[in-house]
Amino acid sequence: MRLHRLDITAFGPFGGSRSVDFDDLSAAGLFLLHGPTGAGKTSVLDAVCYALYGAVPGARQSSGQGLALRSDHAAPGTRTEVCLELTVAGRRLEITRQPPWERPKKRGSGTTLDKAQSRLREYDATTGAWKDLSRSHQEIGEEVTQLLGMSREQFCQVVLLPQGDFARFLRADAEARGRLLGRLFDTHRFAEVEKRLAERRRAAEAEVREGDAALLADAHRMQQAAGGTMELPELTPGEPGLAEAVLSAAAVARSTAREELTVAHCRLAAAESAQAAAERTLADVRETARLQQRFAEARERARLLAERADGHRETQARMERARKAEAVAPALELRDAADAEHRRASAARARACGLLPDTFADAGAAGLATAARRAAEELGGLESARRAERRLAELAEERTGLDRQERADEDVLQEADAWLAGWDGTRAGLQARIDSAQEAATRAEQLAVQREPAANRLKAARMRDQLAGDTDTAADRARRAQEETLTAKEHWLEVKERRLNGIAAELAAQLSDGEPCAVCGATEHPAPARKDAGHIDRAAEEQALAAYQAAEERQAERERHLGVVREALAAATAEAGDTPTAKLADEVAELERLFTEARRDASALHPSQEELRRAEQEHERRVTARQQAQVRTAERGGHRERLDRERAALEAELTEARGSLDSVAARATQLERQVALLTDAADSARAAEDSAQRLKDADARLADAAFRAGFETPQAAADALLDDTAHRELQRRLDAWQAEESAVRTVLAEADTTAAAQRPPADLAAAEEAAAEAGRRLREAASARDAADRRCTELDRLSARSTHGVRRLAPLRAQYDRVARMAALTAGTSADNERKMRLESYVLAARLEQVAAAATVRLRRMSSGRYTLVHSDDRAGRGRSGLGLHVVDAWTGRERDTATLSGGETFFASLALALGLADVVTDEAGGVRLDTLFIDEGFGSLDDQTLDEVLDVLDSLRDRDRSVGIVSHVADLRRRIHAQLEVVKGRSGSTLRQRGH
Numbered sequence: 001m002r003l004h005r006l007d008i009t010a011f012g013p014f015g016g017s018r019s020v021d022f023d024d025l026s027a028a029g030l031f032l033l034h035g036p037t038g039a040g041k042t043s044v045l046d047a048v049c050y051a052l053y054g055a056v057p058g059a060r061q062s063s064g065q066g067l068a069l070r071s072d073h074a075a076p077g078t079r080t081e082v083c084l085e086l087t088v089a090g091r092r093l094e095i096t097r098q099p100p101w102e103r104p105k106k107r108g109s110g111t112t113l114d115k116a117q118s119r120l121r122e123y124d125a126t127t128g129a130w131k132d133l134s135r136s137h138q139e140i141g142e143e144v145t146q147l148l149g150m151s152r153e154q155f156c157q158v159v160l161l162p163q164g165d166f167a168r169f170l171r172a173d174a175e176a177r178g179r180l181l182g183r184l185f186d187t188h189r190f191a192e193v194e195k196r197l198a199e200r201r202r203a204a205e206a207e208v209r210e211g212d213a214a215l216l217a218d219a220h221r222m223q224q225a226a227g228g229t230m231e232l233p234e235l236t237p238g239e240p241g242l243a244e245a246v247l248s249a250a251a252v253a254r255s256t257a258r259e260e261l262t263v264a265h266c267r268l269a270a271a272e273s274a275q276a277a278a279e280r281t282l283a284d285v286r287e288t289a290r291l292q293q294r295f296a297e298a299r300e301r302a303r304l305l306a307e308r309a310d311g312h313r314e315t316q317a318r319m320e321r322a323r324k325a326e327a328v329a330p331a332l333e334l335r336d337a338a339d340a341e342h343r344r345a346s347a348a349r350a351r352a353c354g355l356l357p358d359t360f361a362d363a364g365a366a367g368l369a370t371a372a373r374r375a376a377e378e379l380g381g382l383e384s385a386r387r388a389e390r391r392l393a394e395l396a397e398e399r400t401g402l403d404r405q406e407r408a409d410e411d412v413l414q415e416a417d418a419w420l421a422g423w424d425g426t427r428a429g430l431q432a433r434i435d436s437a438q439e440a441a442t443r444a445e446q447l448a449v450q451r452e453p454a455a456n457r458l459k460a461a462r463m464r465d466q467l468a469g470d471t472d473t474a475a476d477r478a479r480r481a482q483e484e485t486l487t488a489k490e491h492w493l494e495v496k497e498r499r500l501n502g503i504a505a506e507l508a509a510q511l512s513d514g515e516p517c518a519v520c521g522a523t524e525h526p527a528p529a530r531k532d533a534g535h536i537d538r539a540a541e542e543q544a545l546a547a548y549q550a551a552e553e554r555q556a557e558r559e560r561h562l563g564v565v566r567e568a569l570a571a572a573t574a575e576a577g578d579t580p581t582a583k584l585a586d587e588v589a590e591l592e593r594l595f596t597e598a599r600r601d602a603s604a605l606h607p608s609q610e611e612l613r614r615a616e617q618e619h620e621r622r623v624t625a626r627q628q629a630q631v632r633t634a635e636r637g638g639h640r641e642r643l644d645r646e647r648a649a650l651e652a653e654l655t656e657a658r659g660s661l662d663s664v665a666a667r668a669t670q671l672e673r674q675v676a677l678l679t680d681a682a683d684s685a686r687a688a689e690d691s692a693q694r695l696k697d698a699d700a701r702l703a704d705a706a707f708r709a710g711f712e713t714p715q716a717a718a719d720a721l722l723d724d725t726a727h728r729e730l731q732r733r734l735d736a737w738q739a740e741e742s743a744v745r746t747v748l749a750e751a752d753t754t755a756a757a758q759r760p761p762a763d764l765a766a767a768e769e770a771a772a773e774a775g776r777r778l779r780e781a782a783s784a785r786d787a788a789d790r791r792c793t794e795l796d797r798l799s800a801r802s803t804h805g806v807r808r809l810a811p812l813r814a815q816y817d818r819v820a821r822m823a824a825l826t827a828g829t830s831a832d833n834e835r836k837m838r839l840e841s842y843v844l845a846a847r848l849e850q851v852a853a854a855a856t857v858r859l860r861r862m863s864s865g866r867y868t869l870v871h872s873d874d875r876a877g878r879g880r881s882g883l884g885l886h887v888v889d890a891w892t893g894r895e896r897d898t899a900t901l902s903g904g905e906t907f908f909a910s911l912a913l914a915l916g917l918a919d920v921v922t923d924e925a926g927g928v929r930l931d932t933l934f935i936d937e938g939f940g941s942l943d944d945q946t947l948d949e950v951l952d953v954l955d956s957l958r959d960r961d962r963s964v965g966i967v968s969h970v971a972d973l974r975r976r977i978h979a980q981l982e983v984v985k986g987r988s989g990s991t992l993r994q995r996g997h
Contacts, residue, residue: 001148002026002931002963003048004092007083011050012043015073015989020044020981024994026932026963028979030951033934033967035983040990041967044983045934051084051095052144053152054118054137069099073989076104079114088147092123094130095140190840194826201823204816211809212242218802219246225794226253243806250799257792264785271774271781278774285767291756298747305741312737319730324709325720331705332718335698342691349688352681368685372678395647402636402643409629416626423619430612437608440601447595454591458584460576467569474562481555488548495544499536556987841883845871847920848883855916859909866890867909869898911935934965951976 003022008014025031035041046056050069070080083096096119102111120140121130134140145151216232223230230253232246576584702714711717722730747753824830826839837845849871856869872884886895887909901909914935965981966973974980982993 001086001088003084003086005083005085006044006047006051007081008044008047009082010071010074010078010080011047011069011082012071013038013040013073013985013990014043014992015071015075016078016991018992020992021994022932022963025965025979025981028977029963030977031963031965031979031981032973032977033965033981033983034969034974035990036969036985039983039985041969041983043990044981045967047082048084048934049152049156050099051082051097052148052155054097054116054141055152057152057156070101071989079103091147092125093147094121094123095119095144096121188840190843194823194839197819197823197826201816201819204812204819207812208809208816211805211812215243215246215802215805215809218798218805219249222250222253222795222798222802225791225798226257227791243809246802247799247806250795250802254792254795254799257788257795261785261788261792264781264788268778268781268785271778275771275774275778278771282767282771285762285764288756288759289762289764291753292759292762294747295753295757298744298753301740302744302748305737305744308737312734315730315733319734321720322722322727322730325711325717325722327709328702328705328711328714328717329721331698331702332714332721335695335702335714338691338695338698342688342695345684345688345691349681349684352677352684355677356681364685366682368678368682372675372682376675392647395643399640399643399647402640405632406636409632412625412629416622416629419622420619420626426615427612430608430615433608434605434612437602437605440598441605444595444598444602447591447598451588451591451595454584454588457576457579458581458588460572461579461581461584464569464572464576465581467565467572470565471562471569474558474565478555478558478562481551481558485548485551485555488544488551492541492544492548495536495541499538499541559987845883848885850920851913851917852885853916854919855909855912858915859912862912863905863909867905869909869913870895932963932965934967 003026005022006020007017008019009017033041033044046069050056056069074080079098080101081096081098083094085092085094087093096117098117100113100116102113104110105112116137117135118137118140119135120133120143122133123129124131134143148155219230219232223232230249232249706712706714706717709717711720821830821832825832828836828838828841852869852871859867859869866889868888868890870886870888872886885898887898887901888895898906898909966977978995980993980995982995984991984993
């Protein structure tokens with residue numbers, strides 16, 4: 001991976017746009033990134049990391065990272081952006097990142113939040129142009145991670161070498177080293193193996209405990225089924241011997257239950273024999289009682305039949321007369337139908353004749369028909385007169401319409417003449433109103449042009465007055481902030497000086513017997529310094545420094561605010577001038593009053609124009625209506641004369657046809673009614689005569705049928721007839737008598753019934769009581785047998801399930817033992833694991849051994865062959881082993897802990913460790929080439945000779961075509977390294993100065 005160019009806009013301390021040409025800096029192999037504290041050296045590295053991974057290194061992350069990355073010095077409309085151009089895996093890429101930001105709204109006041117944006121482009125050498133690849137955050141992140149072969153944490157440790165982190169790594173314990181190496185070498189899969197084995201151990205243990213619990217539950221169920229006689233083992237799930245104890249107790253319970261079942265079977269057989277004998281005795285007694293009851297009931301039924309014998313003979317006689325009357329029934333029905341028809345016809349004739357004059361009361365059917373024909377002929381002769389009468393009515397309506405139209409036209413002429421007389425005055429008044437409104441509209445337009453400038457001047461004057469006071473307030477606040485900053489700085493310097501004076505006591509507080517001193521390396525501490533009453537610790541110093549930095553930020557913020565207020569005051573004064581605000585307000589109020597009056601007067605223009613237009617339309621309509629009324633008046637005279645002549649002719653024709661009535665229509669209506677009444681009366685008379693003849697014939701046939709059936713009169717035959725209901729009732733009585741008589745004779749003739757009647761009365765209650773007692777004893781015996789049988793069945797089932805559970809648990813117990821041994825071994829808790837080393841620690845120990853070997857190559861050169869880093873898997877105290885790191889001093893030949901190194905030795909040892917770790921992680925990541933590295937701080941602790949050796953080692957990295965950027969503010973490095981990137985700090989933000997080789 002080689003960096004080519006970095007463009008930064010509104011990022012961190014950089015308020016504007018800045019660029020870094022890494023190709024120019026990397027040409028010398030070594031380049032220096034320097035600047036004062038807080039200028040933004042680390043922000044350049046943050047920008048590189050943010051461009052690649054969309055996040056800054058872990059120690060500088062925050063929950064609102066996108067907004068925190070934005071520069072406080074940036075203009076409100078400038079968006080934060082980082083663009084990095086690099087070559088990786090033979091591909092030249094350009095990555096652009098824009099974090100979320102709160103920009104000013106395009107409309108209205110306030111701000112709105114824009115989402116983060118990313119873009120990935122690739123340079124196409126064949127076309128010489130950039131090609132877009134993706135705008136997705138996720139896709140770009142996956143592509144960069146795949147190309148580099150490293151996560152963000154690995155990149156920050158391998159490319160952006162943080163010396164402070166590796167110094168802590170040298171002094172850290174095994175757990176801390178394990179966390180760092182685990183992130184770099186991605187050994188979480190081995191930790192997952194440990195976790196999976198532990199989970200499988202817990203799962204297997206849970207299955208074994210669950211099986212034992214189920215076995216104990218079955219044992220308790222067997223105890224309940226055995227009636228509490230079974231003794232359970234006093235064991236808990238998981239204890240050995242539980243299965244054998246449960247199976248033994250179950251065998252004893254089954255044997256006891258089988259013995260109880262045999263006894264219950266014997267008792268049930270005896271109860272069944274006694275119950276059968278009692279049932280047989282009860283059946284004999286019940287049969288004797290039934291026969292005796294049957295004989296007594298038959299004797300009583302015979303007595304009742306003898307009492308009803310006379311009624312039975314009367315019923316037989318009545319049924320015989322009804323059968324004879326059935327032969328006369330058709331003649332009776334025919335005579336009744338003829339009589340009903342004759343009565344209906346006679347009533348209809350009476351009603352029809354009642355509507356005619358008395359002259360037709362005795363007329364026959366023929367006379368009525370002749371009168372109807374004469375009336376119809378007279379009605380036909382009135383058709384012509386009826387048409388003439390309808391035409392006469394139409395003429396009257398036309399004459400009435402002419403009169404009504406004549407009156408309407410006279411009204412129209414009078415109204416039109418009256419309206420047209422005042423037309424000239426109306427038109428002149430409306431035109432005057434229009435001219436006045438047009439003049440007001442012109443005046444309103446002129447005033448509108450003057451309103452906005454006057455209002456703007458008034459607004460600026462008010463802002464001028466307000467800002468005049470705000471400027472004084474802001475200046476006073478800026479002055480107080482400056483004084484507070486100076487005070488806070490003096491306090492911080494005083495606290496820092498006091499802490500440095502007592503630093504020996506602070507270092508002595510960390511000493512313990514037998515542990516080497518961090519300064520001199522001695523393990524004996526005869527006279528450690530003591531803290532006095534006013535000792536200042538690091539927390540107090542950091543608190544004072546934080547207070548000073550906060551005061552400095554408040555001062556800068558208030559100075560910026562003072563500048564903004566002064567600029568606004570100058571702008572308001574330039575627009576408003578020196579005119580007093582009250583005078584400008586009076587001028588604006590007068591303009592508003594005149595403008596309002598002009599607009600009010602001008603608002604009448606459109607209504608006046610519309611009113612004139614409507615008046616002109618009305619004038620034209622009135623003139624047209626008067627002309628049309630005059631034409632219609634002239635035409636109506638001739639039409640009225642024609643109507644009068646036609647009316648006189650029709651009146652002469654209708655005088656004869658009306659007769660004594662008022663109209664021909666009334667005469668025609670009278671004749672139509674007369675024809676209808678005469679026709680109906682003739683038809684009714686003919687129907688009455690026909691029905692009278694049919695009734696006479698029916699009477700003769702009925703008398704003949706009654707005589708032949710043996711009845712003296714037809715009425716006697718009619719009385720003897722029965723309807724269906726009465727006939728069925730008589731037949732039912734006869735059939736019931738015959739059936740009852742036959743049944744009584746049958747019962748009294750039975751031999752066994754007669755013999756039973758001769759015996760003493762049967763005692764049914766005693767027999768039933770004996771049978772019930774035998775049944776109760778049988779049910780008790782059966783219940784006891786069923787309970788014993790269920791107890792045996794349940795015990796057999798539970799015993800079989802327990803046996804199956806014991807067999808199923810055997811392989812689970814064996815599996816649990818194997819998994820538990822493996823889990824304890826990989827977790828470092830097993831007695832077989834003598835060094836208490838976890839599986840992940842074992843893998844990391846191998847990686848740490850490789851890192852120590854790679855670091856030793858450079859450490860020997862930096863220390864002139866004195867120091868060598870070695871890996872140790874010895875246990876540290878009571879902790880676990882595997883990740884120990886020691887240094888071998890060639891001058892003494894002794895191996896000691898890395899925590900005993902001095903400050904300068906710790907720096908170049910940690911630098912060698914960082915470079916060695918970079919090589920190993922690079923190889924682990926698949927051999928990705930890292931052509932650009934950064935080393936952050938630490939060079940100030942080296943003497944000149946050691947610094948030369950360290951720089952020679954870094955310069956040797958060019959043999960692998962690498963360029964190394966050193967981040968430091970050590971002044972001597974500016975003389976030794978010619979290619980430099982300087983970060984310059986200022987009140988308006990930091991800037992960059994670049995100098996190549």
